[in-house]
Amino acid sequence: MLKHILVTDSTLRDGNHAVAHQLSAHQIAIYAEAADKAGVPIVEVGHGNGLGASSMQVGLALEDDVTMLETARKHLTKSKLGIHVIPGFATIKRDLIRALDIGVDVVRVASHCTEADITQRHLGFVRERGKEAYGVLMMSHMASAAVLLEEAQKMELYGAEGIIIMDSAGAYLPSDVEEKISTLVNGLKVPVGFHAHNNLGLAIANSMTAIASGAKLLDATARGFGAGAGNAQIEVLVAVLEKTGYITGIDFYGILDASDLAEKDVMPLVPTIKSESIVSGLSGVFSGFAKHVTRISKEYGVDQRDVYRELGKRKVVGGQEDLIIEVVMDLVKNRK
Amino acid sequence: MTEAIRHLITEDCRKSCKDTAAFNVLKDDVILVTGGTGFMGKWIAEMISYLNETENLNIKLYLLARDTKKFEDEVPHLAQKEFIKLISHDVRNLYDVPKEVNYIIHAAGTPDNRDHVSQPLKTLETFYKGTTNILDAATRLPSLKKILHLSSHTVYGKNNDESFINENYLGSLEVNNVNHVYGESKMVAETICAIYRNQFKLPITVLRPFAFIGPYHDLDKPWAINNFIRDGILGGPIRILGNGETIRSYLYASDMAVWILKTLVSGQPGDVYNIGSKVAVSLNELAQKIGASINPAIEILSKSSKENYTNISRFVPETKKIVNALGLEETHTIDDAISRTIVWNQLNKK
Numbered sequence: 131m132l133k134h135i136l137v138t139d140s141t142l143r144d145g146n147h148a149v150a151h152q153l154s155a156h157q158i159a160i161y162a163e164a165a166d167k168a169g170v171p172i173v174e175v176g177h178g179n180g181l182g183a184s185s186m187q188v189g190l191a192l193e194d195d196v197t198m199l200e201t202a203r204k205h206l207t208k209s210k211l212g213i214h215v216i217p218g219f220a221t222i223k224r225d226l227i228r229a230l231d232i233g234v235d236v237v238r239v240a241s242h243c244t245e246a247d248i249t250q251r252h253l254g255f256v257r258e259r260g261k262e263a264y265g266v267l268m269m270s271h272m273a274s275a276a277v278l279l280e281e282a283q284k285m286e287l288y289g290a291e292g293i294i295i296m297d298s299a300g301a302y303l304p305s306d307v308e309e310k311i312s313t314l315v316n317g318l319k320v321p322v323g324f325h326a327h328n329n330l331g332l333a334i335a336n337s338m339t340a341i342a343s344g345a346k347l348l349d350a351t352a353r354g355f356g357a358g359a360g361n362a363q364i365e366v367l368v369a370v371l372e373k374t375g376y377i378t379g380i381d382f383y384g385i386l387d388a389s390d391l392a393e394k395d396v397m398p399l400v401p402t403i404k405s406e407s408i409v410s411g412l413s414g415v416f417s418g419f420a421k422h423v424t425r426i427s428k429e430y431g432v433d434q435r436d437v438y439r440e441l442g443k444r445k446v447v448g449g450q451e452d453l454i455i456e457v458v459m460d461l462v463k464n465r466k
Numbered sequence: 467m468t469e470a471i472r473h474l475i476t477e478d479c480r481k482s483c484k485d486t487a488a489f490n491v492l493k494d495d496v497i498l499v500t501g502g503t504g505f506m507g508k509w510i511a512e513m514i515s516y517l518n519e520t521e522n523l524n525i526k527l528y529l530l531a532r533d534t535k536k537f538e539d540e541v542p543h544l545a546q547k548e549f550i551k552l553i554s555h556d557v558r559n560l561y562d563v564p565k566e567v568n569y570i571i572h573a574a575g576t577p578d579n580r581d582h583v584s585q586p587l588k589t590l591e592t593f594y595k596g597t598t599n600i601l602d603a604a605t606r607l608p609s610l611k612k613i614l615h616l617s618s619h620t621v622y623g624k625n626n627d628e629s630f631i632n633e634n635y636l637g638s639l640e641v642n643n644v645n646h647v648y649g650e651s652k653m654v655a656e657t658i659c660a661i662y663r664n665q666f667k668l669p670i671t672v673l674r675p676f677a678f679i680g681p682y683h684d685l686d687k688p689w690a691i692n693n694f695i696r697d698g699i700l701g702g703p704i705r706i707l708g709n710g711e712t713i714r715s716y717l718y719a720s721d722m723a724v725w726i727l728k729t730l731v732s733g734q735p736g737d738v739y740n741i742g743s744k745v746a747v748s749l750n751e752l753a754q755k756i757g758a759s760i761n762p763a764i765e766i767l768s769k770s771s772k773e774n775y776t777n778i779s780r781f782v783p784e785t786k787k788i789v790n791a792l793g794l795e796e797t798h799t800i801d802d803a804i805s806r807t808i809v810w811n812q813l814n815k816k
């Protein structure tokens with residue numbers, strides 16, 4: 131039996147990390163149109179850290195949420211418009227209601243992998259409004275399969291129609307993916323998904339392992355455009371899924387065209403696995419830290435590989451960007 | 467409350483409670499309901515209201531809950547009734563209840579499993595402390611006649627292969643899993659009831675509720691039937707999450723209220739009874755019925771972690787004991803229950 135895989139294209143959300151959240155309305159418009167034409171099921175749009183996250187702490191976005199969402203909405207006819215929502219950054223009253231009113235179809239409510247409790251109200255609200263709601267567990271390499279299952283079960287009870295685990299640090303090996311995805315598939319009622327990062331060059335392999343372990347939802351981006359070393363490359367993923375007999379509903383030539391366009395007009399540089407990205411992946415550090423680590427390390431003349439190692443030791447998670455400077459200052463102090 | 471809603475509720479009470487004279491034994495009595503402002507409490511209040519009006523029973527009803535303001539806002543027609551008195555109190559810190567109380571229905575503690583997983587310790591505390599406190603208070607009541615403890619079908623644990631679960635069934639509960647805290651807490655509460663019955667000779671009867679549906683059931687609760695109705699009213703699609711072959715059954719709200727009150731007056735102290743519907747329905751069938759009732763063209767989606775399930779979850783009560791002992795019946799069919807719940811929610815839409 132042919133198996134259907136639901137692909138979410140995060141180019142216009144995770145990709146925003148890669149450009150310090152500076153994607154323009156024009157870039158959003160042209161890529162959304164291309165992805166829509168290719169038949170991508172869900173196009174995720176917004177600040178890298180999601181709705182309401184634009185701030186000095188994690189980075190100011192070039193465009194505000196309303197502009198980004200209205201622009202994307204205008205250029206999506208068949209594809210659903212998705213957003214990433216971290217409760218705390220995004221509030222229901224200030225952000226979520228407005229986003230749904232603009233016409234967001236799919237809301238993926240995310241928390242650190244051990245803090246699913248914070249997603250209850252947001253997930254419930256989205257379901258009450260009749261929209262699609264998914265739960266996302268970020269930095270999932272930091273929790274055991276058993277803990278992930280407990281947290282995912284909470285999200286399922288809160289109303290999530292699927293649970294996606296994120297390899298936010300690009301730290302997973304295929305064996306880790308197999309263990310965690312199969313535990314979730316066995317223990318949950320709703321479909322399970324995987325969001326890869328490519329720090330160790332395993333984004334596609336890990337995504338395929340996730341599918342082989344029972345996942346039905348995958349995230350990917352054009353040319354892998356995303357935080358740190360980038361994500362699973364959507365055009366490669368579609369090709370590999372087709373070759374292995376899965377259905378995505380995405381037109382292959384269409385997604386190749388969209389990716390070509392993204393390379394030319396959306397991204398200043400195609401993501402590569404830089405040396406520091408490998409260290410970041412091995413250290414288990416959130417890929418969204420990459421820009422900050424590079425900038426601050428340069429400013430104080432420290433080796434960013436040492437910064438990643440130390441951040442990894444401290445088990446720093448997304449939202450703790452202010453600890454990067456602390457780590458750098460400690461390295462400067464120790465150097466003296 | 468509009469005339470149409472009032473009419474629907476009164477019709478429900480009339481259909482479910484044909485033998486109003488059976489409740490004459492409650493004339494001039496005082497009933498206290500803990501957790502009295504929730505779904506069960508509202509329906510007990512509606513049914514007592516109906517009995518007071520039709521049989522002139524003059525029953526006084528105390529509804530005890532943490533948040534009585536919500537009750538006043540949601541059902542002002544009940545909150546303003548002369549025979550209803552609201553007590554704002556948390557059962558976890560309860561010491562005394564009004565001395566005039568003759569009957570206690572202990573229904574405190576939400577069955578909402580979102581709250582159980584988010585606040586497992588509070589869940590355990592509510593059932594442990596709440597049950598102990600209310601039974602302690604009951605030992606000091608001079609005119610106490612009966613206590614009805616509302617437990618839960620979750621005390622049965624995992625159903626392996628029973629078509630209908632009877633009151634003697636013993637399934638297993640994974641004690642090392644925080645998601646089972648509700649079932650564990652309800653077991654603790656039943657044990658506390660057994661202790662007070664034995665040591666303090668309190669006349670306690672236990673009811674084990676299964677699933678219900680009807681007016682006053684919040685559609686945001688995390689149960690399939692509520693969510694299907696909500697999805698349907700919103701225009702769809704109706705989303706079946708997990709295995710569509712899962713089997714449940716649903717007793718209509720007004721039937722539930724009659725069954726509870728009948729057990730209160732006629733149930734044997736020390737006995738345990740299931741309360742629920744014997745009419746099994748799969749989630750796939752349920753979604754079809756709800757879709758057909760709202761709009762036959764509505765889309766029904768199925769989202770599941772896997773294609774093949776090794777076993778099908780089934781929770782349907784054996785209700786012979788309560789039906790035969792107390793002369794009860796299900797007066798609303800599942801189709802009737804669905805359509806009346808939909809109509810009530812549509813009429814009640816803000």
